[in-house]
Amino acid sequence: MKAELIELYEDALILGEYIKLNDVANGMLPALYPGRGLEDLTDEELITLTKAVITGMTSWVC
Numbered sequence: 001m002k003a004e005l006i007e008l009y010e011d012a013l014i015l016g017e018y019i020k021l022n023d024v025a026n027g028m029l030p031a032l033y034p035g036r037g038l039e040d041l042t043d044e045e046l047i048t049l050t051k052a053v054i055t056g057m058t059s060w061v062c
Helices: 002-018 022-026 028-032 043-061
Strands: none
Touching: 002 022, 002 043, 022 028, 022 043, 028 043
16 A cells, blocks of 8 residues: 555656656655654554645645
């Protein structure tokens, strides 16, 4: 499950690159979990992180 959640997060980062919001997307991990890497996060934290990335980009687009 963790691998799939990391893949989903990475897909959200790629989306950020396509829509020119990679600064927003890439800033979420250090903002929410400073000093931690993806492998250090729990499944729930990965879900929260991915939702934050998508929500942050959506708020910039809208």
